[in-house]
Amino acid sequence: MNPDDYCQKKAAASGSSFYYSFLFLPPERRQAITALYAFCREVDDAVDETSDSTLARGKLAWWRTEVAALGAGKPSHPVTQALAIALQRFTLPQEQLLEIIDGMEMDLDINRYPDFESLHLYCYRAASVVGLLAAEIFGYTDPNTRGYAHDLGLAFQLTNIIRDVGEDARRGRIYLPQDEMRRFGVDDADLLHARFSAAFKALMGFQIARARDTYTLAFAQLAKADRNSQRAGLIMAAIYRTLLDEIERDGCQVLDRRIALTPVRKLWIATRTWLKN
Numbered sequence: 001m002n003p004d005d006y007c008q009k010k011a012a013a014s015g016s017s018f019y020y021s022f023l024f025l026p027p028e029r030r031q032a033i034t035a036l037y038a039f040c041r042e043v044d045d046a047v048d049e050t051s052d053s054t055l056a057r058g059k060l061a062w063w064r065t066e067v068a069a070l071g072a073g074k075p076s077h078p079v080t081q082a083l084a085i086a087l088q089r090f091t092l093p094q095e096q097l098l099e100i101i102d103g104m105e106m107d108l109d110i111n112r113y114p115d116f117e118s119l120h121l122y123c124y125r126a127a128s129v130v131g132l133l134a135a136e137i138f139g140y141t142d143p144n145t146r147g148y149a150h151d152l153g154l155a156f157q158l159t160n161i162i163r164d165v166g167e168d169a170r171r172g173r174i175y176l177p178q179d180e181m182r183r184f185g186v187d188d189a190d191l192l193h194a195r196f197s198a199a200f201k202a203l204m205g206f207q208i209a210r211a212r213d214t215y216t217l218a219f220a221q222l223a224k225a226d227r228n229s230q231r232a233g234l235i236m237a238a239i240y241r242t243l244l245d246e247i248e249r250d251g252c253q254v255l256d257r258r259i260a261l262t263p264v265r266k267l268w269i270a271t272r273t274w275l276k277n
Contacts, residue, residue: 039080106122196256231273
């Protein structure tokens with residue numbers, strides 16, 4: 001299996017909404033974004049699929065050395081070998097790849113966030129940096145589009161947090177800011193034991209509103225001249241915003257189930273968004 005096939009398989013197996021936006025890209029851009037996504041999956045899996053934190057840290061440390069090897073032109077892993085091809089075509093700074101690893105490592109050190117300000121750093125490393133790298137791959141002419149990419153990544157991460165509240169709690173992690181939980185009368189035990197309540201629903205309504213506001217802020221920064229080149233990001237946004245609608249329509253029942261869109265629906269949204277934009 002060559003490096004690109006490895007990354008393609010990794011992306012397709014994840015079932016991520018992002019995968020559907022890649023399908024519409026020209027070959028060189030599709031190759032690069034698929035390699036970047038596979039990199040994100042690898043370092044995320046190093047933490048989420050490893051119960052021993054020492055082993056997880058060791059895996060992340062190995063990925064740091066592999067990013068250095070990528071910079072030196074000597075990558076050994078199929079993902080970094082695919083990224084090496086992408087680096088010949090697009091600006092993908094090594095330090096931003098390392099920041100993604102920093103974000104994954106935060107999951108080994110932090111499982112509660114006192115406020116949104118402290119959560120924001122995690123979201124930046126885990127998602128906004130990915131948005132900035134993706135913008136380089138998709139292409140842009142107006143520097144304001146970088147602000148769009150940054151905030152769109154934040155909006156995606158906020159959506160993920162909303163969708164995965166129950167799943168994350170079962171891993172012992174709570175990403176909802178602690179001060180906001182107290183404001184709405186929800187405590188850690190409610191999440192850890194999947195105790196749904198009117199207070200929890202109100203808390204989630206607040207989180208959904210902030211995510212939607214973040215999408216709006218992101219779109220306001222997308223230059224008209226770059227709208228065509230950034231269509232893949234708009235596809236992702238359309239799918240994720242529909243997911244938010246579904247979560248709200250389902251009464252924010254995210255503690256004991258994972259609300260998701262079907263692959264057929266994702267593909268339909270992707271096709272419609274691509275044609276519209």
